[in-house]
Amino acid sequence: MALYLEDFAAGQPFLSGSATVKPEAVARFATEFDPQPFHLDADAAKESLFRGLAASGWHTAAMTMRLLVECEMKPAGGIIGAGFEELRWPKPVRPGDTLRLTSEVLEVRRLSSRPTQGIIKVRTVTLNQHDEPVQIMVGNHTIAFDHAVAVRILSGGGPKTIKRRTASTPSLSMILQIELRQSETPDSEQATLPKAASSPITLCDLPGVQNSPPLATQI
Amino acid sequence: MALYLEDFAAGQPFLSGSATVKPEAVARFATEFDPQPFHLDADAAKESLFRGLAASGWHTAAMTMRLLVECEMKPAGGIIGAGFEELRWPKPVRPGDTLRLTSEVLEVRRLSSRPTQGIIKVRTVTLNQHDEPVQIMVGNHTIAFDHAVAVRILSGGGPKTIKRRTASTPSLSMILQIELRQSETPDSEQATLPKAASSPITLCDLPGVQNSPPLATQI
Numbered sequence: 001m002a003l004y005l006e007d008f009a010a011g012q013p014f015l016s017g018s019a020t021v022k023p024e025a026v027a028r029f030a031t032e033f034d035p036q037p038f039h040l041d042a043d044a045a046k047e048s049l050f051r052g053l054a055a056s057g058w059h060t061a062a063m064t065m066r067l068l069v070e071c072e073m074k075p076a077g078g079i080i081g082a083g084f085e086e087l088r089w090p091k092p093v094r095p096g097d098t099l100r101l102t103s104e105v106l107e108v109r110r111l112s113s114r115p116t117q118g119i120i121k122v123r124t125v126t127l128n129q130h131d132e133p134v135q136i137m138v139g140n141h142t143i144a145f146d147h148a149v150a151v152r153i154l155s156g157g158g159p160k161t162i163k164r165r166t167a168s169t170p171s172l173s174m175i176l177q178i179e180l181r182q183s184e185t186p187d188s189e190q191a192t193l194p195k196a197a198s199s200p201i202t203l204c205d206l207p208g209v210q211n212s213p214p215l216a217t218q219i
Numbered sequence: 220m221a222l223y224l225e226d227f228a229a230g231q232p233f234l235s236g237s238a239t240v241k242p243e244a245v246a247r248f249a250t251e252f253d254p255q256p257f258h259l260d261a262d263a264a265k266e267s268l269f270r271g272l273a274a275s276g277w278h279t280a281a282m283t284m285r286l287l288v289e290c291e292m293k294p295a296g297g298i299i300g301a302g303f304e305e306l307r308w309p310k311p312v313r314p315g316d317t318l319r320l321t322s323e324v325l326e327v328r329r330l331s332s333r334p335t336q337g338i339i340k341v342r343t344v345t346l347n348q349h350d351e352p353v354q355i356m357v358g359n360h361t362i363a364f365d366h367a368v369a370v371r372i373l374s375g376g377g378p379k380t381i382k383r384r385t386a387s388t389p390s391l392s393m394i395l396q397i398e399l400r401q402s403e404t405p406d407s408e409q410a411t412l413p414k415a416a417s418s419p420i421t422l423c424d425l426p427g428v429q430n431s432p433p434l435a436t437q438i
Contacts, residue, residue, distance in 0.1 A: 033281035035288060036297045048297075057300055058281045062252035065277050069254060078255045078267075081276055084306040 002076035005118035005143045008108045016071035016101035019063060021055055023095035029059040054092035060099075060135045061087070064126045067101050073122075080142040082119060088136045091128070098129040106138070118143050221295035224337040224362045227327045235290035235320035238282055240274055242314035248278040273311035279318075279354045280306070283345045286320050292341075299361040301338060307355045310347070317348040325357070335364050 030039030034056035037044035045053040055063075068079060093099070107121040119140050126135035249258030253275035256263035264272040274282075287298060312318065326340040338359050345354035 029281075033285045035285075038297065056281075056284070058277065058284050061280065062248075062275075062277045065275070066252045066254075078257065081308065084303065087303040087306055089300065 002074055003143075004076050005108065005110070005120070005145045008105050008120045008143065010105055010107055012105040014071055014073035014101075014103040014105075016067040016103075018098050018100040019067055020098045021063065021093055021095055023053075026053065026055045026059065026095045029062070030056050033058060050092045052092075053095055055095070055097075057089040057135070060089060060093045060126060061137075063099055064101060064124065064135055064137070067099065067126075068103070068124065071101060071103070073103060075141065075143050077144055082140040082142045084137060084139040085121075086136065086138040089134060090136060091132050091134050093128065093134045097134070099126050099134065101126055116145050118145065221293055222362075223295050224327065224329070224339070224364045227324050227339045227362065229324055229326055231324040233290055233292035233320075233322040233324075235286040235322075237317050237319040238286060239317045240282065240312055240314055242272075245272065245274045245278065245314045248281070249275050252277060269311045271311075272314055274314070274316075276308040276354070279308060279312045279345060280356075282318055283320060283343065283354055283356070286318065286345075287322070287343065290320060290322070292322055294360065294362050296363055301359040301361045303356055303358040304340075305355065305357040308353060309355060310351050310353050312347065312353045316353070318345050318353065320345055337362050337364065 027040060030036070036056075038048040038050045038054055039045070039056050040053075042053055045051075065079075073079075101124055103122050103124040105120050106123055108118065109120075110118045120143050121138065121140050123136070123138045125133050125137075128134050246259060249255070255275075257267040257269045257273055258264075258275050259272075261272055264270075284298075292298075320343055322341050322343040324339050325342055327337065328339075329337045339362050340357065340359050342355070342357050344352045344356075347353050
């Protein structure tokens, strides 16, 4: 079920499924994006501070994104990154590890500059099979209001909570186009909502996540 | 040439080579890690706020890592991430774009708790072929002192700058093992440096980068 801004609240938890880190995937990712010895060479990795092969942190981030896209937190229009405040890898991810996520909404706020959107701050912790955090992220995500609420706001009404959009409301893409036109010509008349509804807009991307033992402990 | 902590200074710039973003790579990465319509379906992407196909932000981060690993900033022991304070994608990366990096050292500091290591804070901006920032990161990286300097510190001497290690100095892995033993048994005698030198240690991973136009401008 697609979620809108009014569906989120601080303290809300979200869980994900799990995924096992295949050894060949660790090598493939590292070969393409992060060709450093501790990701690729078992002997060199033993000599490193990782004390064994470890997945690239960016591989962990990418696997986290996949788990996020498939988890129960499904903002309408996709997962939209508006910037990360924190991203850390407190422990190495080993080939064969099984990862899962716990996310928590830290903050929900409206954007006064963008009446159809808000921001949720989310902490997402990626855990291994021993429940040890291997990645911690805190990110802000842009979230749309429910279409009907957005229409109400753009029509001059308040952001009353109206659950779920109906077939008769314009699509979010249209609402955003109107909003863009309004911001481009701030002195123009209130834009008229179009009558035909096109497919819902899909927005940006990106996960969110937070805090815990400092990475320094691994070094 | 491998760089040690004493080789870094605030304000120091580093450049990278460039890499072109292959359309099939955008689709492949998104299929595996970020299967959202604006990364995979040209028609859906046109309807999205990206207004066309865009690479996953994590793909951009991974490509940035590859450029960093190959750039002139080569810390001895690898690129070690000690945490990111900022990670943003101000503009979408399009299939066919050509990316390059500009990095700048923002801060260099010693770690009083770890006499053989220090931290450099680095801002890395990923630019497209129009010189527009597509990713901004600010990260802290753990950097080793030159081996000879580390030996001097562990022997009770000050961190005088001694460029490049010599064959007769112990490897960093040995020094770190000694340091670990010392911190595990803080009241023990000064550890004796081993005589045989093993291969240099390779440490953690990760790039660093910084600030500019807010991501919100793309939404």
